[in-house]
Amino acid sequence: MGSALNPRRRIALALLWLALLAIAAWAIGQRLQVTGDLRKFMPEASTPAQKLLIDELGEGPGSRLLLLALSGDTPEALARQSLALRQRLAASPLFKLVANGGDSGLDAIPARLRPYRYLLSDTLDSQRFDSAYLHEQFQARVQDLGSPAASLVEPLVPADPTLETLKLAEAWQPANAPQRLHGVWFDRAGKQALLVAETVAPGFDPTGQQRAVDAIRAAFAAGRGASASQLALTGPGAFSVEIGGRTQREAGWIGSIDTIGLVLLLWFAYRSWKAPLLGVLPLASAGLAGLGAVALLFDGVHGITVAFGFTLIGVVQDYPIHLFSHQRAGLSPRDSARALWPTLATGVVSTCIAYVTFLVSGVDGLRQLAVFTISGLATAALTTRYLLPALIDPAPRDAAESPLLARLWARIERLPRPRFALALLAAGALAVVAFAPGAFWQNDLSKLTPVPADALARDAQLRSELGAPDVRYMIALPGRDAEAALQAVERLQPALAQLVEGRAIAGYDSAARYLPSIATQRARQAALPDTPALQAALATALAATPLRSDAFGAFVADVAAAKRAPPLVPRDLDGTPLAASVDGLLLARGDHATALVSLAGLADPAAVARVAQAQGGQLLDLKQASESLVVAYRQRVLLALALAALLLVATVWIALRDPRRVLRVVLPMALTTLLILAVLRGCGVELNLFHLVALILAAGLGLDYALFFEHAGDDRAEQLRTLHAVIVCSLTTLLVFCLLALSSIPVLRAIGSTVAIGVFGNFVLALLVAREPAGAPA
Structure with missing residues (x-):
């Protein structure tokens, strides 16, 4: 049982493990489909405005519009380039519509x-x-x-x-159409030629939007010739391409620095080139298991699931590190893994239970996160327990023999046991959380976008130049089918004309205007x-x-x-420019249809709401709808967190069966969670949904640290090995999440900053609270 494999067999087993991982990666890659549809991270819509918002986010024509501006040359040259660009793009199967003001009404039919x-x-x-x-x-x-x-x-x-x-x-x-110069649209200053393109691909289909953007840039380059003109491109699809490119670039440098840092830390900690190589095997197994489980159970893996799931390296890498640090001469790797297993399994089960609560959240994206996390954690723990020991050198250096660790532990032992100080820390953190100025929650979905402010400003400017209607307010008129919805719009039109005369609105648009x-x-x-x-x-x-x-x-x-x-019925317009206008304002969904009336220059929402209600319609505020979705989402996450906290404490209680020991393990994690909230609030950060999700990850780390300090008991040698393991775990995890905290992508920045604060707080508080007084040196 305790015998170790000879070096050749260890190498053969490692190569076999790698081969199986490669085969698994190939098989998963054949099935894996990554999506960027944000609707997977939205709760089920419950109001008409929320349903409209969800539909428009993913598939509506508004999500497919790309706005183009040509500048940097004479108006005559820009007009010629605009006509050439429109001609090339109109012939592409990637676009449903390309308009630049150069077509006549007859061209629409x-x-x-x-x-x-x-x-x-x-x-x-x-x-x-x-x-x-x-x-x-x-x-x-x-x-x-x-x-x-x-x-x-x-x-x-x-x-x-x-x-x-x-x-x-x-x-x-x-x-409010833009002015026409030389036969095409120009901005008010006459310096930018304007175009609008509607893609076939939805706005959050990153692959389809990338092809469309590439086609636009290629067509512009082909028509520009020797001109010094420039192309500006905005819209949801252009932003999704920008987000994808930025995410890929940042993932590249973060992954590179993290990999180099992890290898150096593990080499320095264990003075062996084998540790970094062997430690990667459970990590790779965890990542592939998570991806495979999500690919098997869902029709597409969300990019956020992949990005967040691979931050699990902050937890998963701890498992082989604990095994490496606790290994010593005279104790076989299998026996060492067996001795660590109860503590390790308790931490794994507790963290998995926390994520199990997401399975009942009603949000597809959170369920994906739960499946990815649970599959990854379980796989990493089981491979560390049953496979990794067979690859480890049975006679490594013993961390307990380090003079540096001995001196550090002696200083730690002289630190007073905090009691009153912990109460003061909790009270101070609560005060900051409760009384820090500024909004507590962030309800604005747009603040989660990594699109730069200048790009958003350029998009707003182009929309204004093109006379786009206000996308916040719309009138929705339901009907049993498209015909009933169109008739409802026609009945509303006289009242809308009166609203224009009374300056309650500046103008409106509807499908009945075209069909x-x-x-x-x-x-x-x-x-x-x-x-x-x-x-x-x-x-x-x-x-x-x-x-x-x-x-x-x-x-x-x-x-x-x-x-x-x-x-004429809507399907008769397919393939014509009219189809784009009608599709955006007449939504047919199975057994019902909704006609939309877009509003420009809304000055009196109350008056418009009364007119809409009198005709059986409803004035929708899409900004309020998005905020209500965020609130509903947050309520589900908070409910999941509360349930997770109860289950986590119950799991620790079942494992330890001692109120004093349970308190020593749970208290650092609870105080650190409160400390994270206080630091974020004190720095003026409005908490979003991803801060909450990251709190669970931080709590899992804190639980592991406290469990292992508590597991060490009063054996000095075991305490030194535990200190070594937790220091290495903390440094590697801190490296990962500090890099994420530097990201320009708000989601990754929220996760990184939250967990980085948690790593520091959990390490310090677990060291002060969970450790036992040392006994006599062995």
């Missing part, structure tokens, strides 16, 4: 749908195509043909003498004359004009086609 202009225009709501109205229109066209606008009007007149195409083009222009309801289209069809009546009206109307009666055959044919055509 393909030839197969052009007769529908008579059903889309509101002319027939108040006019009839009788001889009097047509005569009036023909007289106007005669004047137009003699004016400077003749070149624009002349091609339209034979098929569209009433100019419904131009009416639609004017009606479909954004209320009237079927009922409205049928009413306009009924108002169209049949072919004989139209031909008779044409003959009368043209009698007193210089226009030839045989020149309007296309007009007669289009009216006849519109008269008998089936009404």
Whole structure:
């Protein structure tokens, strides 16, 4: 039982372990799909505004919009580049829509749908195509043909003498559309050419957005030539690409420094090149087990799960370190692992129980974290217990023989046992937590983005230049289907017009502006004359004009086609620029639909809310919805933390069965948790969801430190080995999380700062509280 393997067999076993890890990595890589959809870290939506927010975050057209600005050259050159860029991108299958103001209203409708202009225009709501109205229109066209606008009007007149195409083009222009110079959109200063592109991929599909961004940059480079112009690109997709690139870069330098630091620390601590190499095996096993479990149980692994899960190195690396530090001559590695196992298992089970509470949180992302963490911790502990001892040198250096550790422990023993000081520390920390100025919780999701402030400011500036509506407030009108929702919008439009007149809003947009309801289209069809009546009206109307009666055959044919055509429905618009506008404002979800009315310049929310409610709708505040989601999420996490604390204490009680010993183990962890909150609050940090999740990780570390100091008892040699192990664990963990605390990514910074404070506090308090007075030297 206690015999050790010879060196050759140890090397063979290590190589076999590595080979199995490589095979597992390949198998997991075939199945693993990493996603960046933030909805996986959102609780289930319970209000209409929250449901809309969740839908729009992941799949809505707003998440797919990219805003482009060309600058750095003359307006004429920028206009040419804008047209060339639009032409290239419009031919790409990566984009649903590319607009720069250079297309006409006719371009929005393909030839197969052009007769529908008579059903889309509101002319027939108040006019009839009788001889009097047509005569009036023909007289106007005669004047137009003699004016400077003749070149624009002349091609339209034979098929569209009433100019419904131009009416639609004017009606479909954004209320606050940017100015047009040289045929394309420009900002107010006339120095930036503006474009809008809608991608096929959702905004939080990092791979799809990366391809779209790469295509834009390649098309711009191809069309720029020798120009000194520059491209600015913003929008959710551009930000997700930036976040992905920054995360990859930071993960690279953090991982490199961490790996080098870990290797050096382990080599210095054990004076052996084997320790860093062998210590990696349980860590790699833990990471692959976590990824494999999540890939098996979920349809996609969230990037945050991967990033947070691999911070488990701060806990998992402790297991082989304890085994290395407690190893000594005369005691086989297997016997050493067996002696450590009760304490190690208690810490593992306690931390796993804390994460088990996330399984009932109702949040998919938290469940992924729980599965990753539990699988990783259990795998690392079991491999350290049953596999790693077979690889360890049976005759290592004994940490208890270190003169430096002996002198350090002697000084620690002279420190007074804190009692009253702990009460003062707790009271002071509570006072800071309770009375520190500033908000306690951070409810603004936008503050978690790693996008630089200047990039956000540029995005806001481009949205303002393009006349984008206020994305905070919307009116939602539910219906059993798209038709019912469109009819609800049409009933609301007169009241909206009154709100504009009363300056309660500056303007609005809705799907009915582009696609009237079927009922409205049928009413306009009924108002169209049949072919004989139209031909008779044409003959009368043209009698007193210089226009030839045989020149309007296309007009007669289009009216006849519109008269008998089936009404347009949303799917008929697929592949046209109109589809993007309608899709963003008419959400069809299975057995129901919601029509949205976007608002610009909202000045009187109360008045708008009353008007919406009177028509069966609701004014939605998406900012408030996002904050309520965060609050709901936090409540679930806090409930999980409370349940975790109870289960953790119960686990320690079952393991130790002594109130005094349980208090010595739990007290450092509880005080450190309070200390973390006090430090963060004292530094003016608003606590977010990831601070709370990191508290569990910090608590797990504190529990391990206290358990091992308590396990050492009063045996001086064992106390020195424990001190050595905990110092090495603390330094390696502190290195990892201090690097994370330096990250520019708020999520990683929150986790890193929280756990780094916890490592220091847990080490000091566990050393002062959990240790036993030393007995006689062995």
